[in-house]
Amino acid sequence: MIYKRSSALFVEAQTVIPGGVNSPVRAFKSVGGDPIFVKEAKGAYLYDEDGRTLIDYINSWGPMILGHAYQPVVDAVVSKAQKGTSFGMPTEIETDIARLAIEMVPGIDKIRFVNSGTEACMSAIRLARGFTNREKIIKFSGCYHGHSDSFLIQAGSGAVTFGTPNSPGVTEGTAKDTLLADYNNLDQIEALFNANPNEIAAIIVEPVAGNMGCIPPKNGFLEGLRSLCDQHNTLLIFDEVMTGFRLAKGGVQELKNVKADIVTFGKVIGGGLPVGAFAARDEIMNHLAPLGPVYQAGTLSGNPLAMAAGLAMLTEINTDKDLFKRLEEKTAYLHKGIELALNRHGVVHTINRVGSMISVHFAEEEVVDFKTAALGDNDTFKKFFHGLLAEGIYIAPSAYETWFITDALTYEDLDTTINAVQKVASTL
Known part of the structure; x- marks a missing residue:
């Protein structure tokens, strides 16, 4: 999928910023393509420069535990x-x-x-x-x-x-x-x-x-x-x-x-x-x-x-006495849904989760350290990343990053995400 405004902004950025980004992982080197430029965010959603709404699973790499613009x-x-x-x-x-x-x-x-x-x-x-x-x-x-x-x-x-x-x-x-x-x-x-x-x-x-x-x-x-x-x-x-x-x-x-x-x-x-x-x-x-x-x-x-x-x-x-309980329950719900979707289509994977942190590794064996994490299939991850992006789901553009769950996510958002994984899994 072509993101015209984001791509144009990336070309412009590269003339004055090394690699067009101020932190290397943002450059999409691991997944290919041009990075998405965000215009604003609210709650669980990002609004990019091409007018799309994305459900956000990086949350500024963690801090937006209660949602954007709280x-x-x-x-x-x-x-x-x-x-x-x-x-x-x-x-x-x-x-x-x-x-x-x-x-x-x-x-x-x-x-x-x-x-x-x-x-x-x-x-x-x-x-x-x-x-x-x-x-x-x-x-x-x-x-x-x-x-x-x-x-x-x-x-x-x-x-x-x-x-x-x-x-x-x-x-x-x-x-x-x-x-x-x-x-x-x-x-x-x-x-x-x-x-x-x-x-x-x-x-x-x-x-x-x-x-x-x-x-x-x-x-x-x-x-x-x-x-x-x-x-x-x-x-x-x-x-x-x-x-x-x-x-x-x-x-x-x-x-x-x-x-x-x-x-x-x-x-x-x-x-x-x-x-x-x-x-x-x-x-x-x-x-x-x-x-x-x-x-x-x-x-x-x-x-x-x-x-x-x-x-x-x-x-x-x-x-907020119930915050961590809600986050745990939402993350567990997402875990179960992703697992069922990937299993349904025979996609080799393992999922790690602690509290409101979760990641999908396209590896057969248990991921317990860097060596086992590196055994994951990066080509599958690339397809997974871009497939989810096309469906309006934004995860980290790297297989070596965790997802972060925000309390602003609704169960409807989680179901939308699980349905997107189901659709993408059928293509992997």
């Missing part, structure tokens, strides 16, 4: 913008949202706001190294923690989609301090500790992976990481940029009852505006400047627009 968030931002957009000085609202976040998330005493998930994870690693006086970190193949140099070693998501999982520009000196393991593999972690005694500052992990498709932790995996970190005086960092405030009020720490030493946030905490945060207990956070020697700063950190949006969003999440 009125309390919009009202908070508009009201705050009328009083100034940035001061580079402390404001009371920063304390208000910090207090609420600490109340909602277990095991944290202080939180610092930054401007993106990348910045949050980068700062968390620096803090862990400063606190432990160690240099090495462990990350997992396929987990994406932003585009900081330390993380672009076997990164998932956009890095894999774009074809450069080990980015030029990352020095050998940086790479040597990043140790790799397979997700859900505790034996490899134990071996890395044995090979690098008293050298590992932290393990950083997506406690539910979302950047190689949705991949849940196996039973005992997170508990095993916690135990190994305790044994080796290493910090455990949960990257909850995707999962924080989405899978539960307290994120995966609450969901799985496993405590991290440092937690990073983004997405939902800003209500859709650029924001990130990292948090820990006092003992760790007090190492940050101006209290301690670990430096981290940002002129726009805690800016009033992001704080107003985030406070409105977290307040809604904190007071």
